[in-house]
Amino acid sequence: MSVPVLPGLSALVADHPYIICDIWGVLHDGEVAFPLAVDALCRARAAGAMVVLVTNSPRPAQRVAAQLSAFGIDQTAYDGLITSGELTRHHLQAHFTGQRFFHIGPDEDRDTLAGLDLVEGADSDDADVLVATGLFGPDLDAHAALIAPAARKGVPMLCANPDRVVRDGGKIFICAGAVADVYEDMAGRCGGWASLRRRLMRPAIKFSAQKPDNQ
Structure with missing residues (x-):
């Protein structure tokens, strides 16, 4: 055929x-x-x-x-x-209005959170939800140490970019999905790539x- x-x-x-x-x-x-x-x-x-x-x-x-x-x-x-x-914004507004969030990602992603009726927490274990948009540096171990206190408390994470890596031109960059994998191993509570997809x-x-x- x-x-x-x-x-x-x-x-x-x-x-x-x-x-x-x-x-x-x-x-x-x-x-x-x-x-x-x-x-x-x-x-x-x-x-x-x-x-x-x-x-x-x-x-x-x-x-x-x-x-x-x-x-x-x-x-x-x-x-x-x-x-x-955009879907992350809607989800946060629908389910976490007035609550505290902790952002994991570069400052350039902060427009994803701008204007929402939420309060930014100073530490990961001081938040009602973690929002991962990306990485603030290349070291995943540093991110693991940052989010470990939240994992021990069972704080849920919403991963705004389920990609683990992305090719930008000729370079490969680690994305928020890799952080979500680390957190899911720690806490077992993460809105990871499957649910967000x-x-x-x-x-x-x-x-x-x-x-x-x-x-």
Whole structure:
């Protein structure tokens, strides 16, 4: 049985009018965009498809959209954008309003937490929830020492980026998912990559179920 060779993504639109597409490694590599992939999405939309982009980025959707724009990927290529960071914000606001959080990650990720009705704790064991968006340095052992007191108290962790590593251009960087693995081994309570991936796909599927003329 031969495998058909398709002329492009747009050839699938008649039978598959909703496309959920990853971003990192598919549309860009952290340094440059992949023009052929972007063009394929544009052609699919022109053929009638609805395109929803999803990403494990721990940052809000607005910031990721700005990053895409800087790569030359504008909204002619997609209809919707869902990020792990945006879902993390919604989860924190829905379940931890007024409570204390402890952030694990670089300062550049703090916009994920900006404007939420939460209080930042000074130490990990002084928090009601840990929020891991990334690493503040390359040493995982240092992170383990920082979060060990919270693990002993059974404080839950929400991992805003379930990726363990990411390739940025030609370099490999450790991501928050690696910290979540360490914490899960310690405490057994972490909203790790599997649960967050499910939370990422559900709104993407829900968005895709909308009719384009109802947006």
